[in-house]
Every structure is written in C-alpha cells, then in structure tokens.
Amino acid sequence: MQDKEKVSIIIATHNNAKTVKRAVESVTKGVRPADWVIVGDNDSSDGTYDTLCDLLGAKQVTIDDKTGLPPEFDGELNGVPIKIFRKQLSTIGHTTNIALQMHWQGISIFGFMDPTSFYAPDKISQAIRVFHQHPSVACVVSDCDNHHSDGRTERVFRNSFDAQRLLANYEYDRNFLVRTQIFPKLKQGFNEQMQIREDYEFLLRVSEVGLIYHIPAPLHHNTIIESDEALKQSIIQHEMGARQLTTQRRSS
C-alpha cells in the first residue's frame, strides 16, 4: 500500500516476556507495516528485554568490565527498523514519553500499543485511510477481540466517541493511533504521575483538541489477564483521578 505517512509504533513494556514478541511482529508484518517501532522496557524482571534482544539479534557487550545486554539497541525485523531500550523502573507513562522523544522527526502518525495485545494486519492501513478521509480526526480507536485464558475469544463492541460518554467511563484501551500534529496542542505527552490509566487521561486530553474516530471492526487482539482486587481498586481510583483532572481543566 502506497502512502506518504510515516508511522511509528510505541510499546512500553513491564514484565511482558510472553507476549512482547507477538506484539512487535504484528506491527512489522501485515497489509501496511509500521515505518519504525520503539520498545521501551520499564526494568522488567521476567526477561522481557532478553526476549527483545534475542528477537533483534543483540549481542552482549562489555562496559567498564561489566558484561551484559546493551542498554539500547537498533535492529530490524521484517525490514522494519526497531529501537529497543531499557531504563530504571518508573511509570509506563514516563517510559512512553521517552520512547516518543527518541524518534519523532518526520513521523506523521504515532501508534501506541499494549505489549499484551497485537494488531490485526490492516489496523495501520485502516487508521491511515481514516486520517486521510477526515482531516479533523486526531485519534483512531477500534473494536477488538479479547482472548481469555480459558481459550475463549470474545468480540468486543465499543461505542463511538462522545465527549460526555468518555468522561463518564473509559471506553477504549491503549491500542490507538494519533496524528503527530496534536502534540503541540496537548503541550505534554502521557501523564507521568499516573501509575496506570495514563492512556485514559491522554485520550481525554486528545478529545479536547480533535475528534476521536472509532472503527467498528476488531482491529487488534487483547490477551486478558485476570487482575486482583487491589489492581481493580487502583484502576477505579486512577480513572477517577483522570476525570477530576479533566473536569478541573474544562472548568478553568
């Protein structure tokens, strides 16, 4: 498929060794692969970074008599340049922002991806079609398929974007694409203070500068991992925090 867009996919990982390979492969293949992929590892302890180094063929290096995997590595997979890096433990929002700043010149569309998910072959091409068709669209989200641990696959039908509905609850997930031009209007990337749900807070801000377009087709796949009660409570609190921030911003 011929287009003039430059698409960069950003993945921030933290203990996703089992799923990260599939995630990266999904954006380097398909109808319209990404032009650039950046994977930032948030100090994983399960060998996520080792998996990434294996995938790209990164060899051990010796720095100051210490031998280990390189902290940054530029490789290629299926002809798509991929940059991986690891950093000290912080929030996923912080890791995503660092990845965003690593390679932004010439990029016209940024795609964000949950490392437990993978894109359908036509997700990037469908998003580009929407961006071309509707100049006011700032972000493209889509439906998805959820893959449960018991082998069940569930088709998820999401609602289209409505500013009030998005403020009432989080409709989407981290797998969306945005135009690069919106970042100067947003004034900042992801909220680095938020431990989780920084993607919700980001989408709320995006919705204030442009339209969020919902494609009603399952264009990505999520792996559903059972979350404990503490995590559920934390999600509720962080979503509430994101709403409060938005309400304050809008009222001021």
Add this chain to the structure above:
Amino acid sequence: MAKKKKNVKHTEAVCRKVDAAAEMSKLGLKLEDDLAIIGFVFNHLAISHLTYLGLNSINQVCRTYAGLDFCIFTQHLMASCIPPLCPVFSVSDLSRWHYYPLITTSIGTTIEALASNAPVIYHYVFDLEFIDKPHFESSDLKLAFCDPRVRVIVRHESHKDVVETEFGIKVCGIIPDCNVEELAKLVLTEMKNGN
C-alpha cells in the same frame, strides 16, 4: 428569411435543468417531485463521532441538493459542534411531524420518535448500545428495533449480524460514517416504492 438567433440564456437554463435533474435522480427524486424533507433526531449536537460526521454530512447535502431539506431534532439543546445549515428543534416539536420520514440515531431517540406521527422511523444504529447495558428496559429495546414503523440501518457489517440475531429482524441497509447522502437515497427510494 433571417435565421432565428439562438437564445444563449435559454440554452444555459436547459443545461442547468438537465444538471439539476441528474443531481436529483441520484437521490431517486425527479425535478417535478414535491420538496422532500427528512428529519434527523440526535441525542445532542455537542462533540461526538456521530454528531460531527452527521452534521458535516447534512451541511454537505444541503449545499448540493436544492430539492431536499432537513430538520434536526435534539433531545438536549446545547451548543452544536458545527453550525448546522438547517433548522434545529427540540424533540417536543416531533408531535408536529407528519408524512415525512425520520432518521433516529439511538435507542432513546427512536423511543421518542415513536411517539410522533412519523409514518416510518429509520433507526440508524451507530452504536450497539444494548450490549452490556441493563438500564434499557427490554420492552423499550424491542420497540426501538421491532416496532412495525421502525426500519433499522446499521453502520457496519458486524453490527448487522448482531442486530439481526438479537432481534430477529432484517436490517434494511449498511451505511458507514453517517453518510447523509446515502441515508437520504435509501429513505427516499423506500418512500417512493411505498414501503
């Protein structure tokens, strides 16, 4: 005998008439037909995927077709995300709506439209609102999809399958992105055919 001089303005007028007739035929209308009016019922006109695309498309059709008018009804009167080029009324004015078709855009607006005298209500299912939404009473849901006056249009193939399976009805069209020209074509053709 001198040759009759060709009236340039008349020729231009004939050309314009031919163009206008060709344009109207795209919607299944003829120049001599009465003015067609289509009502749209939205929940609100503030920023959303549906209202943005819908209003843009309505404005586009208003600029293109002279023989087709629109009226917008909204449940919540608030500032519109795009200034519409057609009149906007509150849903309470639906009681005065006769003869012409109505296109509703949600379950709530369809229920509201059923109280009007509109002969046919086209429920344009933009979102599958009934999934995981226990707040909708099952009788309301059934009415919004299965009432004899309601015809259902969806925006995606997968939505068609779900609606047809869930309610045991036949969806009468798939029109993406609230394309008002396509919606008008479908609605006016159905009306002309007396459905």
